[in-house]
Amino acid sequence: MKSFSKTFCKILSALIILAALNIRFICACLYYNGYINVLLPSVCKTCEIICYLLIIYINFFPTLSIRKTSTMRNKILSDGTSLLQIFLATTVIEIICCIAALLTAIPDHVEPGFGYPLVWIRYLLLALLVELILFWNGIIRVYLTSVQLGIKWRIIGAVCGWIPFVQIYALCKIIRITSNEVIYENEKYMLNRIRAENQECHTRYPILLVHGVFFRDFRFFNYWGRIPAELIRNGASLFYGCQQSAASVAKCGEELTERIKQIVQETGCEKVNIIAHSKGGLDSRYAISSCGASEYVASLTTINTPHRGCIFADYLLDKIPDAVCEKVAVKYNAALALLGDSRPDFMEAVQDLTASSCSRLDTLLPDVPSVYYQSVGSKMNEAFSGRFPLNMSYPMVKHFDGANDGLVSVDSMKWGSSFTCLTVPSGRGISHGDMIDLNRENISGFDVREFYVNLVHDLKEKGF
DSSP: OHHHHHHHHHHHHHHHHHHHHHHHHHHHHHHHTTSOSOOOHHHHHHHHHHHHHHHHHHHHOTTSOOOOOSOHHHHHHHHHHHHHHHHHHHHHHHHHHHHHHHTSOOOSOOOTTSOHHHHHHHHHHHHHHHHHHHHHHHHHHHHHHOSTTHHHHHHHHHHHTTSTTHHHHHHHHHHHHHHHHHHHHHHHHHHHHHTGGGOTTOOSSOEEEEOOTTOOOOSSSOTTTTHHHHHHHTTOOEEEOOOOSSSOHHHHHHHHHHHHHHHHHHHOOSOEEEEEETHHHHHHHHHHHHSSOGGGEEEEEEESOOTTOBHHHHHHHHHSOHHHHHHHHHHHHHHHHHTTOSSOOHHHHHHTTBHHHHHHHHHHOOOOTTSEEEEEEEOBSSGGGSOTTHHHHHHHHHHHHOSBSSSSBHHHHOOSSOEEEEOOSSSOBOOTTGGGTTTOOOBTTBOHHHHHHHHHHHHHHTTO
């Protein structure tokens, strides 16, 4: 019902715009062609003014409503999409009207000062102005607020906007992407409102999110994408690991232990539930088994962690000359130091992800009985379903390790009392980056935010 109401309002908005553009032109055509005997300029002028005021209103509220139904960002995106839809519909109708007008014979009896040609020129200029305002108002809103549009379609839209006919295809694609995003986010918003009182993610112990290799926990770019905000909306108490991005498992494990003790001391929470992605899972296991963090950890959930390492990493390190490895390491270490690492060591981090190194770690890091261990993994279905560079690494990992997420094999991800493997039936699959919402992408068949809400809710149900 709400969807029908919104569609009706868009149609009404389009009709108002068309009426504003055509009312005087239609009156003039009827008058000059003898269908009406008296032209009433005051009436036409009054109607025009009312319609123009409505056009201004439509540019602020395209669906003729000021009621807030979702987040402010999604409201702006929804309005921008509506403006583009109205622009597309009215432009097509205006083009048809122009063609029809050109085929209409200009009568001989044209009164001085109010000629048919002047009406025609005025009509074209006014139509162009109104449509340009609608388009730029809509496209700016969409470009500034859409997450799903990405850089790709923003560039395509900007380039194709100057190519006749192709621009229509690009605009339709942009409208489709943003419309789906609006619907998706509205449903998510309403779901969270409905279950707000339930505090689905209010666990006994707070959640500690531990990042993977070559990333850090930044204030303005969250490693976990939209996941933390979703968990907090549903009652979770969150902290971050803040360990170095490029260091050995042992060093990161020691840093995590200090971080866990700090959280326990400052909050009095006694323990934490760790959710760790990629190498962060190995760092967490080291902290629990070798650094004395076990008494402060209730559970460990690893996400796409290479518990048994990556065979392809052994192969690469064996084949690439040491001199090349050293040059790459120097450049990476310099970049990672600028990002905040105090003692970055690219080679240590990479070597600890090899199958041979993880095999040694597994013997040194036995599970602690008092800690609940579980693991989650995912897999891509084909190379081109992942974003760069995972689409490039997928075939190599598949050759050496089998089914994988672009970096880690499914077999290597398994650890603990339970293992969940995620994918989608279509060609896309779920990559290593998708599991932390790295690209902020809404994947058909996999709601990453809802997955984490259910994951933390399950910890709550288990008493953690």
